[in-house]
Amino acid sequence: MDIKKIVEYQKVDSKLFQLERQLNQSVNKQKCAQLSAIARDSQAKSAKLEEQASQIAKEIQDLFKIADQNKLKIKEILAQDVEKMSVEQIDAALALREKLMQNLAILDKKATKLAELANSVLSEFNKTKVNYKNAGEKYKEYKEAYDKEVSEISPKVQELQKELRELAKVVDAKLLEEYKKRRHDRIFPVFVSLNNKCCGGCHMEVPASSLSKLEKEGILVCENCRRVIYKD
Numbered sequence: 001m002d003i004k005k006i007v008e009y010q011k012v013d014s015k016l017f018q019l020e021r022q023l024n025q026s027v028n029k030q031k032c033a034q035l036s037a038i039a040r041d042s043q044a045k046s047a048k049l050e051e052q053a054s055q056i057a058k059e060i061q062d063l064f065k066i067a068d069q070n071k072l073k074i075k076e077i078l079a080q081d082v083e084k085m086s087v088e089q090i091d092a093a094l095a096l097r098e099k100l101m102q103n104l105a106i107l108d109k110k111a112t113k114l115a116e117l118a119n120s121v122l123s124e125f126n127k128t129k130v131n132y133k134n135a136g137e138k139y140k141e142y143k144e145a146y147d148k149e150v151s152e153i154s155p156k157v158q159e160l161q162k163e164l165r166e167l168a169k170v171v172d173a174k175l176l177e178e179y180k181k182r183r184h185d186r187i188f189p190v191f192v193s194l195n196n197k198c199c200g201g202c203h204m205e206v207p208a209s210s211l212s213k214l215e216k217e218g219i220l221v222c223e224n225c226r227r228v229i230y231k232d
């Protein structure tokens with residue numbers, strides 16, 4: 001089995017891997033992810049606050065309805081002709097009026113509290129909206145910077161990819177397939193040499209039985225790190 005070609009391929013690919021890692025570790029990329037999360041959270045919070053606000057509005061409306069009913073009753077009491085009423089009836093009417101007035105005062109207090117709550121929800125909503133807007137603006141800045149990073153290394157990436165395509169033509173297809181599988185899982189380097197009876201990737205000692213297999217077949221998959229071990 002010709003290991004040399006795939007090792008050569010890996011050597012070129014390692015440059016590509018470095019560039020990918022550089023992009024992955026980019027501060028701009030991380031900032032973009034953070035700001036996206038903030039924007040998402042702000043949006044979710046806004047939706048929640050909107051729901052809360054409409055609930056409060058409904059409660060206030062209900063209170064007003066009850067208050068209107070009370071006011072109507074008071075008006076009815078006041079409209080009664082006292083001339084035709086007994087003293088007991090007048091007393092009862094006055095007591096009812098007193099009770100309704102008290103209820104109105106309680107409703108008024110409740111409405112005031114709800115209005116205060118509505119105000120705080122609104123101010124929270126506005127704050128959230130500002131956060132969302134700021135996150136969006138900052139995201140744009142970092143995204144532009146990140147895109148610039150990408151475009152700066154892009155020619156180098158394309159050049160390496162082209163070189164790899166050429167090299168791939170002469171690499172054993174099965175080895176390349178094994179290579180690409182691990183590369184996809186971000187295991188790198190994929191092919192490592194045997195070092196002092198140890199895996200050149202994770203440094204785990206290779207058991208004697210596997211060593212003879214390696215001797216016979218030329219390669220061996222490390223049981224610990226899944227890398228492909230070869231003999232120099």
Ligand SMILES: [Zn+2]
Binds near residue numbers: 199200203222224225
């Ligand atoms: Zn290993």
